[in-house]
Amino acid sequence: MSEITNTIFSPELAARFDKLVTLYPLKRSALVPMLLYAQDEVGYVSDAVVTEIAERLDLLELDVRNVLSYYSMLRTKPAGKYNVQVCTNISCMLRGGYEILNHCKAKLGIGHKEVTRDGMFSLEEVECIGACCWAPAMQVNYDFHENLTPAKCDSIFQMYRDGKGKDEK
């Protein structure tokens, strides 16, 4: 295991990573989860995240960036505190997914992959999130919200503004 003396992660996450790399026949297998968990804590995959993960896995930074650029959930810029991901794929589309997306754009005053000025919300149009039978659906960070209506979106946003939204990590 690499000895990381100046970790940028919290002690909890650093300890989790120390354990994670021991679970696989090859420690590189921890790369994708590490990038996602690091993003959960830091807010995005920063240069410092790339450097430390490369060091932990004995990889080149290039290897890490090569993988990073493949996965759509990983981002290299900060999102809002609450990242709103609206599905518009076929099942959601048929039940008003685009109406929900348009409503979110208007309500939050931002477009696809933009962040509100106060940094509270960001918005993304995403592909199928596996909630087809409860469409239209969205995720706020990792939490699913289903059978949406514009009014329901408003109350969901208010819930997060009031700090009452669940925030599963």
Place this chain on the structure above:
Amino acid sequence: MPTLVSHPDEVRVLSRRFGQGAADINKYIELDGYKAVQQAIAEGPDWIISTMKASGLRGRGGAGFPTGMKWSFVPKQSEKPKYVLVNGDESEPGTCKDHVIFREDPHAVIEGTMIAGLAIGSKLGFIYLRGEYRYLLKIVEKAVADAYAKGFLGKNIFGKEGVDFDIVTQTGAGAYEVGEESALMESLEGKRGVPRIKPPFPAVVGLYGGPTVINNAETIASAPHILLMGGEAYAKIGSERNGGTRLFGISGHVERPGVYELPMGYNLKKAIYDVAGGIKDGKNLKAVVPGGASCPVLTADEIDVGLDFDQMGKAGTMLGSGGIVVLDETVSIVEFALRTIAFYQHESCGWCIPCREGTDWIKKTLTRVYNGGGNKKDVDNVQYLAENMMGRTFCPLGDAAAMPTLGFVKKFRKEFEEYIAGNKAGTPIITVEQLVGAGH
């Protein structure tokens, strides 16, 4: 939270513990949990495989390959360790069945993984969930931890000397392509999810170069039930060469969308009109995408067909992942075809040129048609592009994009031609602005 549904025609095998708090290990044990795996330890690999073969279970991810046969392909002797890899990267549009399994019965996935491990002589299994399923990953992680605490996982499981099995859970980070088995292995090895050429097949050279069994989460979760009830009894529930039941996710324009467990071979028309309550708001049916976005569309008068791999194949489509997407008369097929190809264009990993270029050119062409700039040759061009993608890529994503496209342009050719001539059927949903620079 996804709501559970029920219908009298359902046959509850896989879903019999749903809604009963079976994510709790004690509840799971109370409901016959972890009995099958203990029997599997006692009876041995040959018994497991012959029971699975007798069950007629076919892969629930979409390809429908017989599970018992897949397990039997793994060489008994191997210099390299063998692995079990559970595919919970559920990403096929229209499909949300594994979502419900992970939430309602995670131990069935764990027990099934152990059974597969015993069958092939593996000591390590991976359960890979798509990155978006974080809350489900936490449920599965807790279930795994509880199983370790009871001595069901780890060294000498169930107190049996020399019987070891470990499970590692893994999260993806957003990529449809990773649901393809070889791309899934690449992802689990910490790489970009691009497919590997086959052969060699994973049963011979898989994860870390070792023989590997890869099964969909629903397939794996079926194994304990099959061992408990017996292969023949399970087979009898379904139709010929299509054993058992499966979870069908019915979505789109129906009154009661939801995940229903129906016997294999159940009539599609009945599934839509009886089980899911018919077309929403009393409208008429236009078309059905019967097994996830990659399956060729059926028109309203083609749905009197049994839901199993063979009957759907005969009907010119596929059973796929069991995600039935229902389209009412207001849907523009031109728009629906465009939205479908936009998805595949977004998700093509770019490794194989026919898929990367084909999805992009079909999307570009259909976008122009949709925006009113189509010309007569476009329908032929789209068909030509799709036909030339078929069978020319490492993995089935190219086919998955081409097949529904061919279905749309062949069965609704008239609608495309009339659309191009200015007579637009259906009510448009997507605006031009949304197609430019959006997420797909």
